[in-house]
Structures are given as C-alpha cells and as structure tokens.
Amino acid sequence: MDSMLEAAIWFWIPLCAVPLGMWLSISGISKTPGRILCGLGFILVLFSSWTVPASDSTAAGHLLLSIVAPSLLMLYGIHGMVFGGNVPVGKLDSTARWSGGFAVIISIIILCLMHWYNFTPLWRDGQINPYWIVFWPTFLLFSTSLSSAAAIAMVGYGRDRGGEAMKLGLLSLTMTGIAVAAMLFDGYLTTADEFREYLWLAAADIFGTVVGVGSAIAAFALVIWSYEKSLPAPGNSPPPSDDEIKHVVALANTHIGGEEE
C-alpha cells in the first residue's frame, strides 16, 4: 500500500475523527457513536507509530502516548487538590488535597526525568522523539507564564489573598527554575544548546498560536456581528384589539379580590 495512503488511514483520518466525534457528541446528534469515534480516533493516533512506522508525523502520536501517564497523574492530582478543599459539591476527603499535591509533584518529576534521565521518549533506532524537544520547552514556558498571571490575578481581584498569590508565584518560579536548569545542563539525549534553540521556537509557537486563535475568534465574531447587523429590526406588534382587552380584563377579574385577612 502507498505510504501516503497508509498514513492517511492510520493517522490523519483518526486524527480528524477526534474533533468530529467530540462535535457529534456535544451537538447531541449522536452522543454515544460520537464518543466511540473520538475515543477510537485518539487510540489509533496514540498507536500510529506502530501502525504506520514509515510516517514521520506519527512521532506526535508516539509523544502523546509517552506523556499520557504523567498527564493523567497530574489531572488526578489537580482533581484531588481542588475537590479536597472547601467546595460546595463533589467534596472529597481532606487527605485528597495532600495526595493530589503529591501526585502533581510526582508528575512534574516524571516529566523532568523524561528530560534528564532515561525516561526520554525514544522513537526510531533509539533516537529521541523529535517532538519531545517541542513539547517540553512549550510546557515550561506556558505554565510559567500562566502561573505568574494567576498569581497577579489572585492578589489583584481577591481579598487578603497574598499568601495564595505567593504560592502561585512559587509555582511560576519553580517552572522557571526547571527551564533555566534545562538551559544550563544537558538532558539525557538532548544538549542544553538544543534546548535553548527550541526555547526560542517555543516562545514563537506560543505567541503565534495565541495570535492565530485570537484572530480566528475575531473573524468569527465579525461574521456573526455583520450578519446580525444586516437583519431587519423587529417591527412593533399591533395594539391589542377590543376583544383581546376584554379577554384580559375577564381573566384579571377572576384573580382579583378574595376574602380580607
């Protein structure tokens, strides 16, 4: 079979099936088939480096599979930390806060070990997955940036939230520290020079994606606004006729009155 056709069947079509399945599920057209389509597409993308090993694009699927475990651990930890606190619904035991925090720390340590120790995702012929060096600096830069913004938002919009803002700032500083360490010390299969080069590209990626997504949303808003603006203004409804007034008065009379208290 042609390699392009194989890549289309085992990688690109499953990749397209993920958002399509989500859309079918969310829109309510076919909820269960949509979920099955989305899940099946995602699984096929994850295992695409085995189903179409010749395609370079499948390195992305391989990377996603490599980070599934620490990502799920992080999500489990965040869920425990949030719902172990004072929430009105879905409250977990207060120990969930500690176990959740521990899980998040372990997940970040695993990601660090994937850079500095032999947990690094290997792809073909023992070579490092080329997308690892895309994922890692982007994750570090974006989490640093968002944690910093969250810390300022916490202290700016909250009341007496200085302590919490400091903790968020500490998270931002930790991620900055990890990024600086990666700039200075070689990874297991990547050099500090490579990381520094990709840090630039990650910054370009983040700014580019934010600008692109913002532009698409702006275009969408413009399309909706211009359509709504082109619609004729709704006309005034005619005044009620005598019969209608009589009917309303009769209805009102049946509800007015009653015995005095």
Next chain:
Amino acid sequence: MREPTASWKLLALAALLPILILVTIDVSIGGTTHPESFKRFGNAVLTSYVLMGILLLGNLFFYADSRHRPMAPLVGMLFAIAVGIGISYLLISNDDLLLEANSGMRAQMLSNIVHLLVSGTAMVLAALLAIGATFTMITGRKRRVLFEEEE
C-alpha cells in the same frame, strides 16, 4: 465592595514577563538569536487561525439552530478560513519565507498541523496545571464567617 487592583494590562504583563525573562536568559547564555523563530511564529499563526476557524465553523451549527439555519454566516466563515488557507499557501510556496526544514509545501503544511497538535497539547497541559493550582488556592481557605449572626 472592594475595587479590583489588577487590570488586563497588568495581567498581560504578568503573562509576558516570565517568557521575556527566560528568552533574555537564553540570549545571555547562548549569545545568539534564532531567525528561524520568525518562520515558526508565522506558521503557528496561520495554522492555528485555520484550525481554530474550522472548529468555530462547527460551532456555527449551534448558532444556526436558533436562527432558522441562515447560510450567510456559514459562507462568511468559510471565506475567512479560505483567506487563511490562501495566505498560508502563498507564504509557504514563496521561496524561503515560511518553509522550514521540510521538503515541500505539502510536507510543511502537514508538519505544521502535527506541530500544533504537540505544542497545543503542551499548552493545554500547562493551562490545566495553572488553572488547577489557582482553584486549589481558592478552595484551600477555610470558610469565612461574614457576619457574627452566622455563628
């Protein structure tokens, strides 16, 4: 009620500053700039614009449901996406403007989509971490007694 002391400008600065600091440290350690980052920026803008446009096109389905399914917004959004695809085509096929280490235009476009899949995953995971940490801080505090009568 207390007036918020943060503004959108301050929040944007707080989000930008750590990235700028890290890039400055990067330059001071390495001593070089990377001209390829312009190409990456351009490719990221165009790819995310087109893909987000397609996702929003799907969202028009819900809008159309409440508006007797008009064609005009659908055509307008398709046109907006077509403009993005056209600009991508022109810039990638034009010499060395946006072509990275790929063999041709088709390879570059497919590479852009895969690249966005990876960087988007990294951004989503980072956002989950930051938002999760923020909510952890919000829910971490014990309930306050607002009025003495509550006791």
